[in-house]
Amino acid sequence: MKKFINKPENFVDEMLEGILEAHPDQLTFCGNSKRNIVRTKCKDKVGLVTGGGSGHLPLFMGYVGDGLLDGTAVGGVFQSPSAEQILEITKHIDNKKGVVYIYGNYSGDIMNFEMAAEMAEMENIKTAQVIGNDDVASAPKGEEQKRRGVAGIFYLYKCAGAAAEEGANLEEVTRIANKAKASVRTMGVALSPCIIPEVGKASFSIGDDEMEIGMGIHGEPGIKRTKLQEADQIVDQMVEPILRDLSLEQNEEVSILVNGLGATPKEELYIVYRRISKILKEKNITVFNVYAGEFATSMEMTGFSISICKLDTELKRLLSKNARTPFFEQIDLNE
Amino acid sequence: MKKFINKPENFVDEMLEGILEAHPDQLTFCGNSKRNIVRTKCKDKVGLVTGGGSGHLPLFMGYVGDGLLDGTAVGGVFQSPSAEQILEITKHIDNKKGVVYIYGNYSGDIMNFEMAAEMAEMENIKTAQVIGNDDVASAPKGEEQKRRGVAGIFYLYKCAGAAAEEGANLEEVTRIANKAKASVRTMGVALSPCIIPEVGKASFSIGDDEMEIGMGIHGEPGIKRTKLQEADQIVDQMVEPILRDLSLEQNEEVSILVNGLGATPKEELYIVYRRISKILKEKNITVFNVYAGEFATSMEMTGFSISICKLDTELKRLLSKNARTPFFEQIDLNE
Structure with a gap:
């Protein structure tokens, strides 16, 4: 194994420490775990949360920032984050406008986001879920619900993120994420x-x-x-x-x-x-x-x-909008 | 050799074709070679040109765009571009305000940029040159002129590019590039x-x-x-x-x-x-x-x-300025 790492068991937490040290103006953590990554400056809008295993940068935390998402729950390498992490992030970013979960179609992720949604409901936070399943190689047409979520989830983040930033409500942001998912x-x-x-x-x-x-x-x-x-x-x-x-x-x-x-x-x-x-x-x-x-x-x-x-x-309009995270910047030429 | 390529001899030209197809609003070519990459929309300002071998993306053409450079002469893999290429780009982008060449400290590049500068002078285009030599491992202190240019050239591009975009003259843009080089x-x-x-x-x-x-x-x-x-x-x-x-x-x-x-x-x-x-x-x-x-x-x-x-x-001010190329975008938070 030829990698630039220290102790393998510290891979995820040292990576996160580096990211938080490098971009304190944009990213921070909330709750009980440094693996709960959120925007440093929360915005008064519908929240967008994702999550998943480590080892996929810029997925997932690379899409937390202006015009994109508000938080991400970070798991171990190729491991799902916990429901507790997702709930802590949800509570941190919610502005009484609801939170949309957008994540990939993996059983561990589904289980934990579902559980977090139930717990959020008990705290009177409204949530919606959109599950990315863009990988055509992973199941035939007609069995789309079996397909894995891969890089195409970027389009769900980008379009839903732009809609939320413009002030769209929970139903509207969810509709946009579903439209990008279908496309x-x-x-x-x-x-x-x-x-x-x-x-x-x-x-x-x-x-x-x-x-x-x-x-x-x-x-x-x-x-x-x-x-x-x-x-x-x-x-x-x-x-x-x-x-x-x-x-x-x-x-x-x-x-x-x-x-x-x-x-x-x-x-x-x-x-x-x-x-x-x-x-x-x-x-x-x-x-x-x-x-x-x-x-x-x-x-x-x-x-x-x-x-x-x-x-x-x-x-097209939403895809063109400004976005800015430590991993992705896009300037809207129509502005 | 495990690469996603077609015929190895077409590597550079097919790569360039892909880039020009992908980003026609930002990049095009000039003169007799598709390897002469320039901005699609020239600006009325001091020109900035770089060049070097292929195989280093986003070096070099990834820094051609708003707030950065105006053109780059693309060589074969790890090979210098020709003086003719550099001259054609120089003539294409010159607005009677002069052109600054910023490139890395490699003998082939130096020879061809020097030759292009002489030919440009005969066409009444004023040029200046700043040679990046940031690699401390390649020669000891006191022998800086022997050091290779590597990733640090980004700072020369970014600061000089921002200065040129603001309307600085040839001497001023050259001074800034030299200041970044020294830093x-x-x-x-x-x-x-x-x-x-x-x-x-x-x-x-x-x-x-x-x-x-x-x-x-x-x-x-x-x-x-x-x-x-x-x-x-x-x-x-x-x-x-x-x-x-x-x-x-x-x-x-x-x-x-x-x-x-x-x-x-x-x-x-x-x-x-x-x-x-x-x-x-x-x-x-x-x-x-x-x-x-x-x-x-x-x-x-x-x-x-x-x-x-x-x-x-x-x-700091110049480094913070907006920049936009197909490979690099940066949003100035002070604007």
Whole structure:
């Protein structure tokens, strides 16, 4: 295991300490745990909370900030945060306008967010839940409720976050998050595994000349393992199922997210985007904007994912809004 | 070689095609080569041009945009761009206010920028040059002119770019770039090499349990190869020479850049920052702001660098200004 760490058991807490030390004007913690990350300056608006395991930066705490989320419950590496953490954050950020939970479709996360929602209700805090399930590789069409949440959750955060920042109410923010959820699909590919610090060895093995399409961000099995192919061939196999699943038609408009899983250079992400662009041009689908970089990672895993989000006027407007966190800044050119 | 590419010989041009397709509102090319990257909308101000080899994204073209640079000449992987490319960009962006070349201290780059400057003079374009040489590991104090330019060049771009955007003249922009150059020092460490696509194999080998402190971003030899140590120990050996070289005193203010070389997870960069923060607190040095992420990479190399930039009121103001490129956005909170 070749990592820049101290004791493996301190990986998460030392990482968090570093983040809180680096960005005290933007991030702090609340309640009984430094793993309860919230904005330093709370805002009087509907609250947005996420949470999940560590090892995916900028997921999840990288999306806590202006125009995005208000808090995140941080778990151990690839482990769910506790219901208590989620409740403490909920109480801290609630302004009597309610709180929306947006998180990925993993059983541990669902269980703990559900429990937190029940406890919040007993404290008279209204909550709503939207569960990201954008990974088309993880279950067939018709069984969307079985699909994992991966990088596409960015679009839920961004659009719902912008709506909340504008003063939308609980129902409206929830509607927007659900609309973004219905509009985004993702597919991933991996070339190498990552190592959980406390485990010390790779969670799966893959040949020096192999790739696996559809792999999840915790190394969940994909749909096809083959010899490594050229970038264009790989992209073709990833974009086609997404377009089919989204039933995208000519003249529709989309946002593209090419997400590095950890060790993949930006140069390669743009070689990937080049092919996506060609495919969409041929189909007369318009690209509204492109995000390329690391948005949801699996530590040092080599791989990438492609997310396509179908846009209408409302989502385009929200997607364009200013956002500012220590991990993500976006300037709205219409302002 | 496990990369997401097509034919290795098309690596650079396909990457550029992807970038230009993804960000047409911000980046385009000029003259006879798609490797001459410039802003889509030129501004009436002193021009700022950089250039260098590919394989270092976001260096160099990632810093072309509002509040930063106007153009960059892109070379092959780890190869200098030509003097003709630099000249074409210079002519394209010049508004009779002169052009400042800011680039790293590598002999090929120096030769070609010098030649471009001479050719520009014949066309009545005034130029100035500032050569980044922040890598303290590459030559001892007193021999600064031998030091390589690495991630710290970000501070030259950012401060000079902000000054030019405000309307500063050629002499003033050059003065600011030189001031940032005199204020910043960097030290790197690597755990694994990268592979140049057309070469197909690693440029050096390093043991599974080894690290090399002081390695350059093209794999240039460092100052010490040892068994892999804990993050805190590694950081101590990197920060101490930087502080000594900068002669930093109590109560001074600095900006910190923790730069991933390609495959290092953000989690680890923050474990690194945690230790930097502790060291600086003990010395009563104040941290003005922190950048953590990939600013100057070596494709899929595992490693990171630490840059420390000493700040005064002028540099703090310029460093805080808005910037927007497809690879870097920063919102000025004072505006």
